Amino acid sequence: MKNLTLALAATIGFLHADPLPSWNKSDSKQSIISFVDKVTDAGSPDYVAPAHRIATFDNDGTLWSEQPMYFQAYYIFDRIKQLAPEHPEWKEKEPFASVLKGDLNSALAGGEKALLEMAMATHANITEDEFSKSVADWLATTKHPKTGIAYTDMVFQPMLELINYLRLNDFKVFIVSGGGIDFVRVFSESAYGIPPERVIGSSIKAKFEIRDGKPVVIKTPEIDLIDDKVGKPVGIHRYIGSRPIFAAGNSDGDYQMLQYTSAGEGPRFGLIVHHTDADREFAYDRDSHVGQLNKALDDSKTQNWTIVDMKKDWKIIYPEYIESTPSQ
Amino acid sequence: MKNLTLALAATIGFLHADPLPSWNKSDSKQSIISFVDKVTDAGSPDYVAPAHRIATFDNDGTLWSEQPMYFQAYYIFDRIKQLAPEHPEWKEKEPFASVLKGDLNSALAGGEKALLEMAMATHANITEDEFSKSVADWLATTKHPKTGIAYTDMVFQPMLELINYLRLNDFKVFIVSGGGIDFVRVFSESAYGIPPERVIGSSIKAKFEIRDGKPVVIKTPEIDLIDDKVGKPVGIHRYIGSRPIFAAGNSDGDYQMLQYTSAGEGPRFGLIVHHTDADREFAYDRDSHVGQLNKALDDSKTQNWTIVDMKKDWKIIYPEYIESTPSQ
Ligand SMILES: [Ca+2]
Ligand SMILES: [Ca+2]
Known part of the structure; x- marks a missing residue:
């Protein structure tokens, strides 16, 4: 009523x-x-x-x-961790190294340019279908930190x-x-x-x-x-x-x-x-x-x-x- | 019946x-x-x-x-004639000069590259609305030559x-x-x-x-x-x-x-x-x-x-x- x-x-x-x-x-x-x-x-x-x-x-x-961050940035960070075994050079290379250490503030210290570099590294050189599947899997299994x-x-x-x-x-x-x-x-x-x-x-x-x-x-x-x-x-x-x-x-x-x-x-x-x-x-x-x-x-x-x-x-x-x- | x-x-x-x-x-x-x-x-x-x-x-x-030609090519040719008064240099410059003389075969002798050059000259440096109006007017008033x-x-x-x-x-x-x-x-x-x-x-x-x-x-x-x-x-x-x-x-x-x-x-x-x-x-x-x-x-x-x-x-x-x- x-x-x-x-x-x-x-x-x-x-x-x-x-x-x-x-x-x-x-x-x-x-x-x-x-x-x-x-x-x-x-x-x-x-x-x-x-x-x-x-x-x-x-x-x-x-x-x-x-x-506190664009949600796609969380995807990028998780994807960097997931792809890290194929990219041993990332351990020494910023902004990737900071992401792998879990230091997201340092990873983002380079601003838009750093984010763009990480987006390229995680979004390119795969087929459109592989990329879509990766995002769908991530969305289905990940929660917002706050x-x-x-x-x-x-x-x-x-x-x-x-x-x-x-x-x-x-x-x-x-x-x-x-x-x-x-x-x-x-x-x-x-x-x-x-x-x-x-x-x-x-x-x-x-x-x-x-x-x-x-x-x-x-x-x-x-x-x-x-x-x-x-x-x-x-x-x-x-x-x-x-x-x-x-x-x-x-x-x-x-x-x-x-x-x-x-x-x-x-x-x-x-x-x-x-x-x-x-x-x-x-x-x-x-x-x-x-x-x-x-x-x-x-x-x-x-x-x-x-x-x-x-x-x-x-x-x-x-x-x-x-x-x-x-x-x- | x-x-x-x-x-x-x-x-x-x-x-x-x-x-x-x-x-x-x-x-x-x-x-x-x-x-x-x-x-x-x-x-x-x-x-x-x-x-x-x-x-x-x-x-x-x-x-x-x-x-006998892509219809858009006819638009390009007509548009070149229309814009010619603003481009006195076209009288001496190929492929535009051939278009203005009505010699379309010579104008197209340069193949895709010539067509692209003419497309650029007729499609660019105007607003999207001006371009659309130009095409709409042309379609409404022009007949296929054959x-x-x-x-x-x-x-x-x-x-x-x-x-x-x-x-x-x-x-x-x-x-x-x-x-x-x-x-x-x-x-x-x-x-x-x-x-x-x-x-x-x-x-x-x-x-x-x-x-x-x-x-x-x-x-x-x-x-x-x-x-x-x-x-x-x-x-x-x-x-x-x-x-x-x-x-x-x-x-x-x-x-x-x-x-x-x-x-x-x-x-x-x-x-x-x-x-x-x-x-x-x-x-x-x-x-x-x-x-x-x-x-x-x-x-x-x-x-x-x-x-x-x-x-x-x-x-x-x-x-x-x-x-x-x-x-x-
Ligand atoms: Ca916004
Ligand atoms: Ca076709």
Whole structure:
């Protein structure tokens, strides 16, 4: 009975059942719904045909957590340990040596460059299928060091509802991640309902060859696209071919995607997830090394971007079946 | 009454209405239908879940005609003439000078390299939107020099039916073209029902910048991907992320795509459109400069690829509303 009352209360002000039940009643929730209502109303001057209802979502920090380190970095570290027997030289070579000693801070002292070097060493020179299997196996068997739950359970329930709501309204929903495209594609469909071909991300090059008599695609250790900052509109152009009408991110890495989206003609929606909830998730913005949010926060008012305050706007963070699991 | 009789006749041998009415009853038609039946039958050992029902189609010569020259080459020539006033140096510079004199054979004497140079000069240094508008305007106002009909009306009705048939059976259908991705994306949805984000093609690089105060994506004159031959599996990896179960092409440029598709585990289908119909379309294969089909024809038996003989297998070539238009 209590649930029924809550459910009824949540629908006040809406003609239909609440499409975003894990969102508190707030300006940000209302602005999302108003936007979707107007672009799907054939009688509205703001109507947008389904073919042009393109929505793009950043992944790390927007659809799942990213603290204290990008989850893909944990994969890279574990993969380095796993591959170490084949690479005796890593014992003496930084940043690999630090990883093997378990000193992740030193391993990351070289910043993006060090992470990129480790990504290359662990993601390249194998077939696309071998890489996908390695990631799938890792995701199935590894827990987050702080929460003790699987990485793919650290997805944001309110954002899952938002993706689903947009899809039910004939939006084409894409991920546009600074993370590795082939990494995210492994879990995008099961975690978010977004199929692999709708994932855009950073990538390394690839080549076709016959290996052991079988035609395969091999990942090679050369940068193809850095799908971050100015790279995000470039990735969107490459993979989608047109400007989104809706974009969601959480950091300055999303600035240009939001800017590119908002500058199109007609109705546009820019959303920023602000990590304000140290108790239920993490709280960080201007000074964070991971997911720094500074300039996009400053410009959100003039750009008309909606700031989602996790602490105030979201009833729950992770899916409820996850929260009911005792933490380890 | 005659139409009804024909329609009834066409359904003989099938439980449902004929999904490929413009295909004559033939082994190639039957093999397509048998393949679709088995991969969509949940009780079959060959069943494939919808998420993995990936089908890829070459464009030039597979979905529309490509003789006597790739249609995009006509666009390039017309665009050179259009841009000539801004490029006085072209009057003296090959291959541009030959194009401006109307001597297309001389312009193409430099082969792929000359065509690429002209593509760069006409496709780069403009925004993605300006390029799309230029192509759309050209397609809307230009006729094929031999048939006198619009290029987008020179699409193969039997292939439209095949695409639709696969889509109705929950296949995800992609174009994988050696032609320019941004060129094909302009008409893919209206001509084939394939949305722009499901088009893979050759590409040049792009960059994000603020131009005249507006954030835009600019096409730049550097090769990104040559989506032909070994580039096709690489393009499929980049854009889709997994091996198709169905691929269709018409030339040796599709060899590796077919090979990559056929080498996967489980049921696979490779299809080659063989241009055998000089009366209704064009007849060419081993010796053609455009769409050469040689090695793929030789290996079709051992690779178990289905050769579609246009003359024998197809009742009509272009959509009927086109054939009923008097040629000019
Ligand atoms: Ca992020
Ligand atoms: Ca072709």
